[in-house]
Structures are given as structure tokens and as C-alpha cells.
Amino acid sequence: MCELLGMSANVPTDIRFSFAGLARRGGETGPHADGWGISFYEGRGQRSFHEPEPSARSELAKLLRNAAIKSCTVIAHVRKANRGRVSLENTHPFTRELWGRPWTFAHNGQLKGVKRLPLGAFAPIGTTDSEHAFCWMLGRLQGRFRRLPAPATLDRAVAALCAELHGLGVFNMLMSDSRTLYAHCGKRLCYLTRQAPFGTATLIDEDWRVDFAQETTEHDVVSVVATKALTRDEAWIDLERGDLLVLRGGIARRLKPAPAR
Amino acid sequence: MCELLGMSANVPTDIRFSFAGLARRGGETGPHADGWGISFYEGRGQRSFHEPEPSARSELAKLLRNAAIKSCTVIAHVRKANRGRVSLENTHPFTRELWGRPWTFAHNGQLKGVKRLPLGAFAPIGTTDSEHAFCWMLGRLQGRFRRLPAPATLDRAVAALCAELHGLGVFNMLMSDSRTLYAHCGKRLCYLTRQAPFGTATLIDEDWRVDFAQETTEHDVVSVVATKALTRDEAWIDLERGDLLVLRGGIARRLKPAPAR
Numbered sequence: 001m002c003e004l005l006g007m008s009a010n011v012p013t014d015i016r017f018s019f020a021g022l023a024r025r026g027g028e029t030g031p032h033a034d035g036w037g038i039s040f041y042e043g044r045g046q047r048s049f050h051e052p053e054p055s056a057r058s059e060l061a062k063l064l065r066n067a068a069i070k071s072c073t074v075i076a077h078v079r080k081a082n083r084g085r086v087s088l089e090n091t092h093p094f095t096r097e098l099w100g101r102p103w104t105f106a107h108n109g110q111l112k113g114v115k116r117l118p119l120g121a122f123a124p125i126g127t128t129d130s131e132h133a134f135c136w137m138l139g140r141l142q143g144r145f146r147r148l149p150a151p152a153t154l155d156r157a158v159a160a161l162c163a164e165l166h167g168l169g170v171f172n173m174l175m176s177d178s179r180t181l182y183a184h185c186g187k188r189l190c191y192l193t194r195q196a197p198f199g200t201a202t203l204i205d206e207d208w209r210v211d212f213a214q215e216t217t218e219h220d221v222v223s224v225v226a227t228k229a230l231t232r233d234e235a236w237i238d239l240e241r242g243d244l245l246v247l248r249g250g251i252a253r254r255l256k257p258a259p260a261r
Numbered sequence: 262m263c264e265l266l267g268m269s270a271n272v273p274t275d276i277r278f279s280f281a282g283l284a285r286r287g288g289e290t291g292p293h294a295d296g297w298g299i300s301f302y303e304g305r306g307q308r309s310f311h312e313p314e315p316s317a318r319s320e321l322a323k324l325l326r327n328a329a330i331k332s333c334t335v336i337a338h339v340r341k342a343n344r345g346r347v348s349l350e351n352t353h354p355f356t357r358e359l360w361g362r363p364w365t366f367a368h369n370g371q372l373k374g375v376k377r378l379p380l381g382a383f384a385p386i387g388t389t390d391s392e393h394a395f396c397w398m399l400g401r402l403q404g405r406f407r408r409l410p411a412p413a414t415l416d417r418a419v420a421a422l423c424a425e426l427h428g429l430g431v432f433n434m435l436m437s438d439s440r441t442l443y444a445h446c447g448k449r450l451c452y453l454t455r456q457a458p459f460g461t462a463t464l465i466d467e468d469w470r471v472d473f474a475q476e477t478t479e480h481d482v483v484s485v486v487a488t489k490a491l492t493r494d495e496a497w498i499d500l501e502r503g504d505l506l507v508l509r510g511g512i513a514r515r516l517k518p519a520p521a522r
Contacts, residue, residue, distance in 0.1 A: 042348075042349045043348055043349060043350060044348070044349075044350045044386055044387065045311075045313075045348060045349030045350030045351075045352070045386065045387065046349070046350075046386075047309070047310075047311045047349060048308070048309075049308075049310075050306075050308045052306075059324060059327075059328060060324065060328070063320065063321065063324050066320075067320060067321070087303075087304055087305070087306060088303045088304060088305075088306030088307070088308060089304060089305045089306030089307075089363075090306075091306070095356070096358055097357055097383065097384065097386060099384060100384035100385060100386055101386065102350075102386055121382055121403070122358065123358065123360060123361035124361060125305055125306065125307075125358060125361055125362065125363055126305065126306065142382070
């Protein structure tokens with residue numbers, strides 16, 4: 001298994017507090033020592049940082065904890081390998097361009113027979129089931145829409161693809177096209193939305209407490225999605241199996257399972 | 262204008278010495294202060310580091326100077342923006358997946374009317390001429406070959422595409438599919454190959470001298486390509502306009518201009 005962290009916000013927001021909690025689980029407070037990665041969207045651009053080593057002992061992860069990269073959408077992952085050896089090409093999040101947008105994807109869980117799903121123009125670079133599932137999804141979207149569709153249309157299409165993969169096993173997943181963050185709960189995923197009036201929060205994995213009222217304006221809306229709650233004093237909401245959470249500008253909307261098609 | 266740096270080696274090799282010279286030109290010994298990026302191939306995987314800020318004052322660039330990422334193929338770029346604003350999405354190298362391989366591309370120069378070249382399935386995320394040229398090249402390759410062709414076939418196809426772009430202006434370019442590093446000289450590009458017996462070298466932009474005999478084995482072959490010589494005491498070979506240098510496992514082979522097709 002692995003752990004996921006996602007963020008969606010209506011203003012560029014510093015993820016360091018949440019990432020610090022996740023990074024400790026990469027080989028220190030958690031067993032996810034087979035690599036880590038984080039993708040930040042900044043304007044139309046996207047950049048990712050990857051290492052096939054434990055995040056808890058990484059110089060690069062330490063640098064990211066000190067440098068405040070502000071972003072409206074973030075996807076992060078710490079890996080405990082089950083399928084696919086420990087290597088850079090098997091380290092999430094994966095990235096592809098579709099319709100002139102940078103898509104990123106991270107997954108935890110196992111998907112039985114996923115490699116039998118036929119691919120379109122996107123092909124895996126590594127050997128994980130996860131990257132195959134991502135390439136399959138993008139190939140299907142590309143085959144169906146010539147251009148980026150309206151948000152609600154894309155949401156329904158993504159929900160239908162998630163429902164198909166959900167039928168193959170455990171599909172906990174974060175994916176973004178820069179405009180929307182999609183979070184699918186296969187087995188375990190929770191989230192919360194922070195907005196005014198802001199309170200304080202304390203990490204579970206590290207002695208770090210933040211007073212969000214000091215860090216934000218009253219208009220800020222920030223949602224965080226994670227495999228397991230990252231803070232001890234906030235009300236995390238568990239998603240149900242098969243739920244797809246659609247996040248835009250910090251606002252989370254829950255879609256119930258869509259019928260497979 | 263911008264500056265380029267590429268490396269091809271037959272064993273995973275530390276690029277820090279050469280990158281230190283290039284990074285200083287990003288806002289200190291050179292005017293290329295509008296962003297920088299570097300892509301490393303490691304096994305089948307690839308990772309890039311990008312910042313839309315001067316490399317000479319970057320904490321991330323400093324970290325990369327301290328961390329020895331060993332790679333057989335590297336592409337780096339420092340940017341002085343002419344077309345396309347200063348932003349993350351306009352920061353080279355650009356990356357796309359084709360045939361299950363991570364392709365990277367960096368360019369300096371201007372290409373008149375390049376945005377009128379019709380694109381296939383690859384679309385730019387940013388607004389530079391360079392990324393448009395890259396997407397056009399990959400679209401043409403994808404249209405012509407269903408799978409990764411034999412090296413010599415791909416070399417000829419890349420040479421023909423470079424010749425077309427060379428006709429539009431200045432096309433100094435580095436591109437890799439992980440197996441091969443292509444270096445096209447539009448106006449200015451030079452290279453050297455280091456192999457046994459190894460000597461010493463001193464950077465032009467910084468007080469740093471290396472004795473390669475201490476750092477290598479007698480079987481190592483490493484070629485470095487750069488816009489301008491990076492060391493003061495080695496014999497850099499200037500490429501001619503229209504030349505394509507094809508580098509595999511550190512060995513450089515020069516292709517004369519191919520006819521446009």
C-alpha cells in the first residue's frame with residue numbers, strides 16, 4: 001500500500017504543513033519507504049519532484065519543507081511497492097499532456113488484470129499497474145473528446161472510468177488536469193475543507209501546530225484529501241468506497257458511484 | 262538567447278561540474294536569468310527540475326550541485342526569454358511520452374512562423390515557439406512510426422525534422438528519448454568527448470578544477486555539448502550550422518544536414 005495527499009485551493013497555498021506529515025510516513029512513522037513524489041500546479045504549468053528513496057530521509061524533501069512553493073493544486077504520494085520494482089520510472093505521481101494540459105496521477109491499491117485493458121496513444125514508461133491505469137484513462141478520454149470538454153462533462157467521464165477500475169480491485173486515486181482535482185475512494189480516503197472561521201491544527205506524525213487564521217484571508221478555501229487523517233484536532237470526513245470527490249478552487253463535491261459504461 | 266548543456270555517457274555520470282558552470286550563467290556570469298531546468302535520465306525513468314527564476318541564486322540549483330545525481334543522459338537549459346512570458350510552463354526542458362519513453366527537449370533561438378506548423382496529438386502547455394516545435398516533431402514521429410524504430414532510422418527522421426526547423430531561423434536544440442541524445446546546431450553549439458587517458462579541466466565561470474582521472478575508470482566515455490565552452494583548458498569542437506550530433510553511450514557522431522522532406 002501507499003499513502004496519498006491532495007490539495008485544492010482557491011488561492012496559491014503552501015502545502016508544507018500537510019506534506020511534512022505525509023513525508024514522515026515515508027519510512028519513519030509509516031512503512032512507505034520505496035519512493036515519494038509531489039506535483040505542484042503553478043499557473044498553467046506543473047512541476048514534479050520524485051525520488052525512489054524514503055522521503056523521511058530525503059534532502060530534497062527537506063528542501064521542499066523549507067521552500068514555500070505555493071500552488072492551487074497538489075498531488076503527493078509515498079510508496080510501499082507491491083507491483084513494479086523500486087525505481088524512478090515507477091515513482092508516482094505520473095504525468096502526461098492531454099489537450100495542452102499537464103495531467104498528473106497517483107494511486108494506491110491493486111487492480112487485477114488492469115494490464116489487459118487496451119491502451120490508446122499513451123503508454124507506460126515503468127511497470128506499475130497504476131501507470132497502466134492512468135494511460136488507459138487518458139487514452140479513453142482522448143478517444144472520446146477532441147478538446148477539453150466542459151467541467152461537468154469531464155467529471156462524468158472520469159467518474160465512469162473510475163467505476164470501471166473500481167471493479168478491478170482497490171482504486172484509491174488522485175488525478176488532476178490542473179483545473180480539477182479528482183479523488184476516488186477505492187477503500188480508504190478522507191478529506192476536510194478549511195475556510196473562515198479558521199482554527200488551529202496539529203499534525204499527528206510530527207510536533208507541528210498551525211493557526212490557519214494567521215496564514216490565510218477570510219476568502220481562502222482549501223481542501224485536503226489524504227489516505228489517513230494528517231491532523232489530530234480537525235474533523236476529517238471519510239469517503240465511501242466508490243465515491244469520487246471532485247475539487248475545484250478548494251470546493252469539494254461528492255459524486256456517488258457512476259454506472260460503468 | 263539561452264544556453265544549453267547536454268551530456269551523454271556510457272556509465273551513470275555526475276554532471277555537477279558542468280552544471281555549476283552553466284548555472285552561474287543563469288544571472289551571474291551570464292544574463293540568462295528568466296528560468297532554468299535540468300532533466301536527468303535514470304534507467305528507464307526521467308526527472309526534471311524547473312524554476313522560472315535565476316539559477317545563480319536558486320536554492321534548488323544549489324541542492325543539485327551538492328547532490329550527485331548520476332545519469333547517462335542529461336539536458337539542461339538557462340533561459341533568457343524572448344518569446345513567451347517568464348513562467349513555469351515556459352521553462353525548458355519540455356517533456357512528453359512517446360512509445361513508452363520519456364522525451365525531453367530544450368532549445369535556443371527563434372523560429373519564424375513555427376506556430377503555423379500543424380500539430381498532431383501533442384499540444385503545447387505554454388506559449389513558447391520552442392515547445393510548439395517540440396510538439397510538432399513528436400507528432401510527426403508518431404505519425405510516421407507506430408513503435409520506436411531502429412536507432413539509425415530514428416536518427417534520419419530526426420535529422421530531416423531538424424533540417425525543416427533549421428529553415429525557419431535559429432534552431433540550437435537538445436532532445437533525448439533516453440537512448441539517444443540529439444544536438445542540433447542552428448548557429449552555435451560545441452562539444453567534447455572525455456575518455457582515457459583523462460586529464461584535468463577548469464571551469465571558465467567558476468574557480469573549480471577537476472582531475473577526471475580520479476573520478477573515472479578507463480572504460481568511461483562522456484561527451485558534453487554546450488552553447489559555449491564551459492572549461493578553459495580542453496579542446497571544444499565547434500559544430501557547423503545545420504549539423505546534427507547524435508550521441509549514444511557517450512559516443513558522438515556528426516550527421517551533415519539532411520535534405521528537407
